Amino acid sequence: MSSQDNTHEEPFLIFGSPLIEQSEIDEVVACMNSAWLGTGPRVAKFEGDFAAYQGISSTQVAAVNSCTAALHVSMVAAGLEPGAEVITTPMTFCASVNAIIHAGLTPVMADIDPSTQNIDPVAIEATITDRTRAILPVHFAGRPCDMDAIMAIAHKHKLVVIEDCAHAIETTYHGRKAGTFGDFGCFSFYATKNVVTGEGGMIVGRSEANMARAKVLALHGMSKDAWHRFGDQGYKHYQVVEAGFKYNMMDLQAAIGIHQLARVERTWTRREAIWNRYMEVFADLPIGLPAAPAPDTKHAYHLFTIMIDEGRCGISRDAFLDAMNSRKIGTGVHYLSVPEHPYYQQRYGWRPEQWPNAMRIGRQTVSLPLSPKLSSADVERVIAAVRQIISPSN
Secondary structure, three states: OOOOOOOOOOOOEOOOOOOOOHHHHHHHHHHHHHOOOOOOHHHHHHHHHHHHHHOOOHHHEEEEOOHHHHHHHHHHHOOOOOOOEEEEOOOOOHHHHHHHHHOOOEEEEOOEOOOOOOEOHHHHHHHOOOOEEEEEOEOHHHOOOOHHHHHHHHHHHOOEEEEEOOOOOOOEEOOEEOOOOOOEEEEEOEOOOOOOOEOOEEEEEOOHHHHHHHHHHHEOOEOOOHHHHHOOOOOOOOOEOOOOOEOEOOHHHHHHHHHHHHOHHHHHHHHHHHHHHHHHHOOOOOOEOOOOOOOOEEOOOOOEEEEOOHHHHOOOHHHHHHHHHHOOEOOEOOOOOHHHOHHHHHHHOOOHHHOHHHHHHHHHEEEEOOOOOOOHHHHHHHHHHHHHHOOOOO
């Protein structure tokens, strides 16, 4: 009998598993020992650190409990009239569209550029009506939108711009950080994102007056936040000045984010290395690969999406997902286009065929693991699985 144990099975490779190090764990324990779990000093530090990373003033940021909350608050703070149209992309998570709806506004879709998979400025221009008041571009997968063109359209038509930067913490466009072009930028720190707090988000704003209102809206519409009311400076009375929301971030979340943000460039470098490895080893396969980052931009490398065309690959996208799962490798779909979902079809009469680029890509796309937690062996497992399922081109 062989002494070699052949019964060992490889663990399931979870898609988007975050890299948590001891510094985060220690900070969370310290936070719990401090008895300050809600919005307090660690949230303030995280806001200050994030502002410094973005190159803006600490008065221009507000931590919230999700990017969805950030989007919602930004649209309310922008003062857009009820029912006004907001143009966004059909290649996004439902939260982008739901936030528009919850703000009492009307979502309007503009198709994507098939190469960048970002919203197409030409399509934005063609979609503008006399009821359009805002553009909500999404920096898909970490690739910056064409912000020069989008801001030119916004200035021409006097439109508010709210950037969805859920994928784009490290992203830059022509030397400027994503999120600093528009009136507002909204970031995510969800468990799969490039900086993780479990759940969490951040609003950045160009106008300090708008940001002051956003901060009030994010915590019940109260004129003072909980830290200032209950801190060691003594009790402070507050006044409710608007019907706000319960969207504040907790110190427990910020305790994780402080150290995640401190490592953001190191983890970006690891994701870049994985991205480049995938691009190299998949070049001979009949799959669609991401476009190279454009000159004078920085891609956040949040998602690595490949396109599975059944005619070229000999397997459907969904069968590919199943095949990867059977090999214990988690994958994602980013995204089925928004008009594929029944709620929006029923409410707005949308049909996927109206946005053909987003429809095609949404039916072919697969996201492969791209976490800094992946070891080199994990990356090679992903590569081997893809190459087992998809044969090289002739």
